[in-house]
Amino acid sequence: MKLFRIRGGVDVAHRKELSSEEPxxxxxxxxxxxxxxxxxxxxxxxxxxxxxxxxxxxxxxxxPQGSVSAPVHAPTSGEILNIGRQITAxxxxxxxxxxxxxxxxxxxxxxxxxxxxxxFAASAASLAxxxxxxxxxxxxxxxxxxxxxxxxxxRGTVDTLVINGAxxxxxxxxxxxxxxxxxxxxxxxxxxxxxxLGATRIVIAIERNKPQALDTMTRAADTVGPxxxxxxxxxxxxxxxxxxxxxxxxxxxxxxRRLPADVGVSVHNVATARAVHRAVRVGEPLISRVxxxxxxxxxxxxNLEVPIGALVCELLDAAGGTTEAPARLxxxxxxxxxxxxxxxxPVVKGTSGIxxxxxxxxxxxxxxxxxxxxxxxxVCPCGLVPMEMAALIRHEKLEQAVAVGLHDCVACGSxxxxxxxxxxxxxxFHYAKGRLKQLGHEQxxxxxxxxxxxxxxxxxxxxxxxxxxxxxxxxxAAAAKKVAEAQAHGDGPVGSAAGS
Amino acid sequence: MTAETITEPSGPYAHADWSVRQIMLxxxxxxxxxxxxxxxxxxxxxxxxxxxxxxxxxxxxxxxLWLAGRPVGASLADGSAALTAWLLAFSLPxxxxxxxxxxxxxxxxxxxxxIFGGLGQNLFNPAMVARVAxxxxxxxxxxxxxxxxxxxxxxxxxxxxxxxVITFGGQGIPDALSAATALSAVQTQLGLGQxxxxxxxxxxxxxxxxAGTMAGSLGxxxxxxxxxxxxxxxxxxxxxxxxxxxxAGSMALLSGLANAIDPARFPGADFTLLTGATVLGAFxxxxxxxxxxxxxxxxxxxxxxxxxxxxxxxxxxxYPEGLAFAILLMNAxxxxxxxxxxxxxxxRTRHGRPLTLERLR
Numbered sequence: 001m002k003l004f005r006i007r008g009g010v011d012v013a014h015r016k017e018l019s020s021e022e023p024x025x026x027x028x029x030x031x032x033x034x035x036x037x038x039x040x041x042x043x044x045x046x047x048x049x050x051x052x053x054x055x056x057x058x059x060x061x062x063x064p065q066g067s068v069s070a071p072v073h074a075p076t077s078g079e080i081l082n083i084g085r086q087i088t089a090x091x092x093x094x095x096x097x098x099x100x101x102x103x104x105x106x107x108x109x110x111x112x113x114x115x116x117x118x119x120f121a122a123s124a125a126s127l128a129x130x131x132x133x134x135x136x137x138x139x140x141x142x143x144x145x146x147x148x149x150x151x152x153x154x155r156g157t158v159d160t161l162v163i164n165g166a167x168x169x170x171x172x173x174x175x176x177x178x179x180x181x182x183x184x185x186x187x188x189x190x191x192x193x194x195x196x197l198g199a200t201r202i203v204i205a206i207e208r209n210k211p212q213a214l215d216t217m218t219r220a221a222d223t224v225g226p227x228x229x230x231x232x233x234x235x236x237x238x239x240x241x242x243x244x245x246x247x248x249x250x251x252x253x254x255x256x257r258r259l260p261a262d263v264g265v266s267v268h269n270v271a272t273a274r275a276v277h278r279a280v281r282v283g284e285p286l287i288s289r290v291x292x293x294x295x296x297x298x299x300x301x302x303n304l305e306v307p308i309g310a311l312v313c314e315l316l317d318a319a320g321g322t323t324e325a326p327a328r329l330x331x332x333x334x335x336x337x338x339x340x341x342x343x344x345x346p347v348v349k350g351t352s353g354i355x356x357x358x359x360x361x362x363x364x365x366x367x368x369x370x371x372x373x374x375x376x377x378x379v380c381p382c383g384l385v386p387m388e389m390a391a392l393i394r395h396e397k398l399e400q401a402v403a404v405g406l407h408d409c410v411a412c413g414s415x416x417x418x419x420x421x422x423x424x425x426x427x428x429f430h431y432a433k434g435r436l437k438q439l440g441h442e443q444x445x446x447x448x449x450x451x452x453x454x455x456x457x458x459x460x461x462x463x464x465x466x467x468x469x470x471x472x473x474x475x476x477a478a479a480a481k482k483v484a485e486a487q488a489h490g491d492g493p494v495g496s497a498a499g500s
Numbered sequence: 501m502t503a504e505t506i507t508e509p510s511g512p513y514a515h516a517d518w519s520v521r522q523i524m525l526x527x528x529x530x531x532x533x534x535x536x537x538x539x540x541x542x543x544x545x546x547x548x549x550x551x552x553x554x555x556x557x558x559x560x561x562x563x564x565l566w567l568a569g570r571p572v573g574a575s576l577a578d579g580s581a582a583l584t585a586w587l588l589a590f591s592l593p594x595x596x597x598x599x600x601x602x603x604x605x606x607x608x609x610x611x612x613x614x615i616f617g618g619l620g621q622n623l624f625n626p627a628m629v630a631r632v633a634x635x636x637x638x639x640x641x642x643x644x645x646x647x648x649x650x651x652x653x654x655x656x657x658x659x660x661x662x663x664x665v666i667t668f669g670g671q672g673i674p675d676a677l678s679a680a681t682a683l684s685a686v687q688t689q690l691g692l693g694q695x696x697x698x699x700x701x702x703x704x705x706x707x708x709x710x711a712g713t714m715a716g717s718l719g720x721x722x723x724x725x726x727x728x729x730x731x732x733x734x735x736x737x738x739x740x741x742x743x744x745x746x747x748a749g750s751m752a753l754l755s756g757l758a759n760a761i762d763p764a765r766f767p768g769a770d771f772t773l774l775t776g777a778t779v780l781g782a783f784x785x786x787x788x789x790x791x792x793x794x795x796x797x798x799x800x801x802x803x804x805x806x807x808x809x810x811x812x813x814x815x816x817x818x819y820p821e822g823l824a825f826a827i828l829l830m831n832a833x834x835x836x837x838x839x840x841x842x843x844x845x846x847x848r849t850r851h852g853r854p855l856t857l858e859r860l861r
Contacts, residue, residue, distance in 0.1 A: 007843070012514065170514060243846060255855035256847035262857055334514040363515035368578070369620040371520055374794035378740075383843040387794065405845045405852075413512035420518045421620075427510040 001203075001231050004251040006244050008381040009236040010414045012170050012335070014209060015361075019294045019301035020173040024181055026305045027318050029103055033075050033309030034346035035061060036088045037097040040137040041144040042068030044097055053080045056110035058285050061099050064132070070145045071135045073285040074101060075307035077108040089312075089331045089345045091338050098346070101309065112283035119192045119280050124150070127196040127280065134279035135286045135349075140164055140240070140269035141332055143350030146276065149266055150196045158266045160250055161199035163190050165206040165213065165270040166233060166240030169333025172353045174290040175270050177303045179206065179213035183220035186270050189277030190228065197266050202228045203249045204270070209235035237335060238412040242267050244381050256408055291351055293319040296358030297326040306347055313343035315354050326356035327364075334361075335413045368421040376415035376425060382408050386415035390428040398432050398439075406432055520619075524579030526738045527784065530729030531586060537725055538594070538718045542646070544663025546594035546718060552667070553592070553601035557585030560609035568618065580619050584608050587627040590719030590780060591824065592634075595646045598667050600638065604630040624831045625791045628824045635824070645681050645715040681716045682775045684820040686767060695764035719780035720821075723773075730783030742796050744782040746803025747810075748773060754811045766815060776814070776821040781806070785823075791831040798834075798841035805830045 038044035045062035049055055055074040062072045081102045085095035116122050116130060132147030163186075167175040179186060194202050204221070206214050214232055221228040231249055233239050243254050245267065252263040260267050271289060278284040287308055294301035299320030306315060312329070316322060330337040331351050340354075347354065376386040384405045392401040409429050416425040539547050561581035565572045585605050592600060611633075612626025613619070635642045658666060719726070733739045751772050758766035772778065777785070786792060786806050793802050806826045813822020844850050 007846075010516065012516075247846075253855060254847055255857060256845070257854055258847070258857070328513050330511075330513065335512040337511060337513070339511075339513075357513060362513045363509075365515070365519065368520055369618065371523075371580075371620045371789050372792075372794055373523070373789035374796075374799075375518075377794045377843065378796065380843075382846040383848075384845060385794065385838075385842060388838075403852075404842075405848075408845050408847065417512045417514060418516050418518065420520050420523055422515065422519070424509055426512065430510050 001229060001249075002251075003231070003233060004248055006236075006239070006248050006381060007383060008379045008414060009238060010379050010418050012168075012237045012417065014235070015170050015294075016173050016176070016209065018171065018298075019292050019303055020176055020210075022173075022177070022302050024174075024177050024290050024303045024305055025318075027307065027310055027315065029076060029105065029107070029307065030310045030314050031103055032081070033078075033101045033103065033307060034086055034088075034311065035072055035075065035099045035101060035309040036086070036090075036346060036348055037062050037072060037099065039072065039143060039308070039348040039350060040070040041142065042066065042070070042148075045069060045072050047083050047099060049080050049083075049099070051080050051083055054078070054104075055080060055101065056108050058112055058287060059110040060285075061101075064145075068145060068148055070137050070147075071133065071285075072099075072308070073135055073287050074110075075287040075309050076101070076103045077106050078103040087342060087345055089338060089340055089348065089351070093341060112285075115283055116280045120195050122195075124196045124198065127192060130279055130283075131196075131276055134275075134284065136272065136275045136279055137286070137349050138269055139271035139275060139289055139349065139352070141336070141350055141352055143348070146268065146272055149261070149268070150193065156198060157264055158197045158199050158261055159264045160201040160203065160266075161190065161194045161197055162246060162249055162260075162265055162267045163202070163204040163270055163273055164240055164242070164245055164267055165204055165210075165217070166245060167210070168207060168235075168237045168240040169335055169337070169352070170237075171294045171355055172292045172333050173294070174292045174303055174352055176210045176213050178271055178274055178290055179210070180216050182274055183216045184223075185274045185277045186217070187220045187224060187228065187273075188281065189273035189275070191224065192276055192280050193266075193268060193273060194227075199266065204228060204230050205233045205239075205245055205249050206230065207235040207239060208232045237414060237417075238381060238410070241381065241410055241412055243410065286349060289349060289351075291315065291347060292353035293355075294353065295326065295330075295355040296361045297322045297324050297356040299323050306351075308349055309346045311344050311346055312340060312354055315347065316343065316356060322356050324358060327359035328355075328357040328362045330355040330357065335417065336411065363416075363422060365422040367423050370421055370423060373420060375418045375420060379414045379418045381412060381414060382410060384409055386425045386429075387423075389432075390423060390425050393428045393432040398436055401432055402436070406436075520580070521578045523738050523789075524583050526736050527583055527733065528579065528586060530732045530736075530738075531590070531726075531784065532729075534590075534722045534725040534729060535586075535718070537722050541721065542594040542718070543658055544660050545658060545666040548663060548667040549592060549594060549596055549598065549601045550586075550589045550718070552598045553589040553605045554582055554585040556602040556605035557581050557588070557609050560606050561614075564610060564614035564618070568614065570618070575619070578619065581609060581613075584613070584626045587719070587780075587785060588630050590784075591627065591631040591717050591777065593642060593645050593717055595644065595666050596641050600634060600641055604634050607633050620790050622790060623834070624828050625785060625788050628785060628827050628831075631824045632828060635819075643684070645684075645717070681720060681820065682771075683814065686771075687820045690765070697763060716775075717777070719777050719784075720775070723779040726779045726783060730779070733783060733787075739783070739787040740796070740799070742799035743787045743792060743803040743806075746800045747782040747786055747807040748778065750804040750807030751778060751811050754808065755815075758815070772811065772814070777823045778810075781810075781823040781827060786827055786830075791827075791834060793834050793837045793841060795838065795841045795843055797843070798837040801837050801841060802830050802834065805833065 043066040046065050047062045049061055057074055057077045059074045060071055061074050064071050079102045082100040086098035088096045090096050128147045128150045136146045137143040165175055165179055218230045221230050246260050246265050247253050254260055254263050275286050288305055291306050292303050293315050302319045304318055329340040331340055332338055370387050380386055389401045389404055389406055411426055413426050558581055562572050565575050588604050588608050608626040608630035612629035613622045616622040752769040755772035756769040759768040793799050809826035809829055810823045813825055848854055
């Protein structure tokens with residue numbers, strides 16, 4: 001298959017060999033699970049259980065709120081200990097609404113919704129409803145509710161389904177392992193999604209550094225017919241970036257500020273496809289996922305099937321603990337992952353891995369001056385000039401940074417990875433985006449205050465005017481009365497006060 | 501937790517094994533073969549001049565850093581000052597007196613670099629600023645070249661003590677040693693009305709131009725070894741092909757065309773590429789990251805501009821070699837080139853508007 005040209009990108013040290021040969025093992029069931037109510041893009045879910053309730057595995061704990069949201073389900077059976085705020089992996093470190101579930105160790109399942117016997121005869125709407133009810137979100141990391149993507153796209157605009165098996169982030173091997181061990185489930189989920197979307201073309205893109213996954217997936221795809229294309233794509237970061245993957249395999253470039261659906265493409269992760277298969281064929285909600293536990297400070301890197309709500313420390317324990325104090329603890333990969341500040345935070349649906357990196361694996365060199373070498377320009381997959389944006393941001397010229405493409409940056413980190421002066425370019429971009437958002441809020445608040453003040457002034461003016469008019473009318477009436485009385489008495493001036 | 505959360509560095513947490521120091525060290529490594537060869541060809545005076553230039557640059561750099569309140573040791577260790585001095589020494593006549601190297605190094609570091617704000621801030625290539633300043637201020641010592649002494653070309657090469665006298669004694673160069681560079685010899689011959697063919701043939705044999713056993717500054721000679729260093733830099737990904745190819749290509753194209761039209765007036769492409777500082781300039785000076793454009797397209801424009809201006813100066817102006825001037829002129833144009841040659845942003849047109857969806861349907 002013809003691949004289209006992608007500009008830029010970096011050859012990262014993959015370090016996938018640390019965990020790529022470790023089969024998926026279940027995490028021993030934790031005694032308590034901390035299930036955040038917001039694990040997805042959109043509004044947080046609303047609890048439908050109360051403290052003290054006994055819940056069964058797979059039972060609905062919280063229902064979605066609004067059009068973009070997702071429900072959360074009980075990862076195991078047990079008792080609801082608490083519904084309140086807990087520190088999660090959320091980057092703000094602000095406690096998030098969370099349900100705490102004490103496991104009873106029985107793993108007793110709730111009555112699951114019946115399997116959809118023949119999904120290819122089912123309507124797109126019924127499939128989307130099932131996916132929504134099962135709380136499935138994009139498992140590639142962004143955690144956008146999958147049903148919303150199936151729904152919006154089901155309006156007949158999507159012709160191509162692109163399945164993302166690139167796994168371009170270093171260290172992470174969970175998608176690789178799923179493709180090797182659950183290829184059949186993935187292929188089935190992919191076909192169900194293609195049916196729901198009405199997509200006629202299915203492309204599964206896998207980086208060349210995963211030959212076994214490519215092989216297994218190709219064989220699994222061959223058993224169902226020729227409609228699924230497995231494509232080996234270059235092992236180059238960030239091939240798994242949605243915009244770039246779409247261009248790479250379809251040649252369609254998503255216009256700025258638009259989504260893949262706008263060019264007739266829907267992109268989903270391989271693990272999401274597997275979750276769709278489970279939801280449709282078994283009726284099972286998304287209550288666990290495969291995560292990679294790796295990094296130089298981890299004794300025995302693993303790929304684990306983890307119930308949502310398990311604590312990071314429990315994952316590390318299952319990987320033999322750490323051999324040294326981790327210099328950096330991350331949820332996700334080293335390029336775009338989130339730093340963790342605590343071991344006692346729960347993993348969520350979007351967590352693809354937990355990395356404990358040793359000091360030798362992370363960027364420690366101090367920032368130096370830019371030597372204008374142009375490396376950031378040549379590696380930027382978005383065609384930006386990162387050094388210039390950073391220089392503008394440094395001088396607080398945020399509008400100019402936007403003019404040269406700040407909002408077109410996907411924050412992949414290729415520039416900062418390659419910079420010989422160790423300039424944390426992405427940090428500048430995050431700062432600028434946050435600052436602009438804040439300025440936007442302030443502007444809106446000022447506008448609102450101005451509008452309120454203006455309408456108050458207008459209201460006061462209206463009241464004053466009404467008062468004046470009322471007074472004038474009263475005076476006029478009094479004068480008229482006087483005139484009438486005078487006329488009645490026959491000695492007053494005629495009509496002199498009538499116009500006052 | 502909150503305090504360190506706010507000052508937390510953002511990702512990526514991985515980094516390529518790549519630094520400014522590594523870049524500078526690799527460029528220096530690429531210069532070593534030509535340097536060793538030239539030390540042997542020109543003897544002790546060249547070694548002394550080189551040492552004086554580098555030492556003066558390091559001292560000037562240390563003083564500037566100290567005055568600016570920056571960490572002296574760490575910044576010296578990045579190797580940029582040593583590299584500047586190295587390239588400056590390569591552009592000096594090998595038997596020039598010591599103070600030429602010292603004044604040049606101080607000009608390069610203080611005026612060429614730190615006045616602008618230090619590494620990465622300067623608009624002009626510091627080594628070329630120094631070379632041009634020296635050439636204009638001290639035209640006599642800057643144009644006194646000598647024959648190489650290697651390969652038995654000279655009966656008695658100056659020894660260690662003689663070398664000290666030449667560099668530090670202020671005696672000037674013995675007449676028996678002095679010689680003109682190929683470029684200036686040809687320019688003189690052309691000025692006397694000789695056709696270019698005769699002028700080039702009488703100046704120097706092509707193999708000697710390539711090997712470097714001819715009169716000239718350190719960097720004008722040994723085109724082959726410098727080109728080998730340049731190929732190493734390409735292989736080590738310190739530079740890309742854009743600037744060298746555009747520079748050499750435009751020079752070759754122009755001189756080849758001119759030579760085809762009027763062979764009596766213009767030397768051919770081979771002479772143009774092998775003489776003067778063409779190879780040094782194409783691989784080591786015009787590729788200076790700080791003073792060249794950051795985009796690939798911009799680098800092509802920049803390189804082609806350097807080649808064009810250099811050829812024009814060589815062919816029509818008073819100086820036999822114009823690459824230093826050409827590079828400085830193009831340095832001045834670099835901000836403009838960077839502005840005009842941005843890459844196209846993903847999802848947008850060349851003019852920055854979002855792509856239209858109709859294009860796809």
